[in-house]
Amino acid sequence: MKTNKIKGWIGAMLVLGGLLLIAVLYVPMWYIDLDAPQYPEGLQLLIFPDKIGGNVEIINGLNHYIGMKTLHTEDFIEFKLLPYIIMFFAVFFIIVGLLRHRKLMWLLLVLFVSFGIIAMVDFWRWEYNYGHNLDPNAAIIVPGMAYQPPLIGFKQLLNFGAYSMPDIGGWLFIASGALLLFGVIIDRRIMKKENKLNISAAVFILGLTLVSCSAEKEPIVIGKDNCDYCKMTISDARFGAEIVTKKGKVFKYDEAQCLLSDIKDGAVKSEDVKDIYLTDFCQNHELINHKNALFLKSEEFKSPMGGNVAAFSQRDSMVHYKKSINAEEVNWSNISK
Numbered sequence: 001m002k003t004n005k006i007k008g009w010i011g012a013m014l015v016l017g018g019l020l021l022i023a024v025l026y027v028p029m030w031y032i033d034l035d036a037p038q039y040p041e042g043l044q045l046l047i048f049p050d051k052i053g054g055n056v057e058i059i060n061g062l063n064h065y066i067g068m069k070t071l072h073t074e075d076f077i078e079f080k081l082l083p084y085i086i087m088f089f090a091v092f093f094i095i096v097g098l099l100r101h102r103k104l105m106w107l108l109l110v111l112f113v114s115f116g117i118i119a120m121v122d123f124w125r126w127e128y129n130y131g132h133n134l135d136p137n138a139a140i141i142v143p144g145m146a147y148q149p150p151l152i153g154f155k156q157l158l159n160f161g162a163y164s165m166p167d168i169g170g171w172l173f174i175a176s177g178a179l180l181l182f183g184v185i186i187d188r189r190i191m192k193k194e195n196k197l198n199i200s201a202a203v204f205i206l207g208l209t210l211v212s213c214s215a216e217k218e219p220i221v222i223g224k225d226n227c228d229y230c231k232m233t234i235s236d237a238r239f240g241a242e243i244v245t246k247k248g249k250v251f252k253y254d255e256a257q258c259l260l261s262d263i264k265d266g267a268v269k270s271e272d273v274k275d276i277y278l279t280d281f282c283q284n285h286e287l288i289n290h291k292n293a294l295f296l297k298s299e300e301f302k303s304p305m306g307g308n309v310a311a312f313s314q315r316d317s318m319v320h321y322k323k324s325i326n327a328e329e330v331n332w333s334n335i336s337k
Helices: 008-024 056-066 078-099 102-132 168-191 199-208 256-264 315-324
Strands: 030-036 039-047 052-054 153-157 160-166 241-245 250-253 273-279 287-289 294-297 309-312 328-330
Touching: 008 078, 008 168, 039 056, 052 056, 078 102, 078 168, 102 168, 160 168, 241 256, 250 256, 256 273, 256 309, 294 315, 309 315
Parallel strands: none
Antiparallel strands: 030 039, 030 160, 039 052, 153 160, 241 250, 241 273, 273 287, 294 309, 294 328
């Protein structure tokens, strides 16, 4: 029936979504990057629909020492089933796009979203077992330590930084789902016979379907966290500093001098820096963005590494210390030279 047909261009979007899913079969869907001082070039684990790729042998060698299971494609039933499931959805997308059948499109949406949720839960379950079920006879055992990689984003595992994100195939899969959801939203508006389609609202909803990572600052734990530059335990709450990268990685320092040295030495590239935070010398020592901070420099501060720079969020507090110890007011440009 005519009333049960979707628009031709929506059908074309679904056909495109099916073709994108076919492409997923030939590229990695997910990747986990591992960074550590002894591997400056980094290690990478690539997850394809039908196999595991990347630096698998090196990672398996490292896993052996800490009691983690080694990774082998044949140990995962998912790699046997996933290509067929992806092909099923690819054909389903194309059929719905050609037939332009509204109820089939809704069924496809329900099945596709359900599969996406189940797949992510299964991936998390695999990561949990992988990081928690450790060999009690391993050469290196850290009591209470687990090595579960992040589902998405960044996580520190001993001296390794693990960064997990969708790869080309994962983004193609998400794009297919976004096209399907966008088609359903537009078709629903057409069914309601709205004369004007709010394109901006539709695009906004489409954007909400895409995965995003927000890089956030983390509190500095005094007496526990170590400075990423000098490796000393951060012990003075008045002078802490922190870098948040565009990938969401967090680097902590015992003062601004160590932070700037880490950037100058190239350990953290300046183009990768999203935000820089300094501990407020007063006001419960909260982290404040360096762009909003006021700075004083004085030998009287006696900071851990001798930089002797204090950050303030409130001008009256800064003025008080400036007068009481005859400190010099400086800005971030002066400090970072």
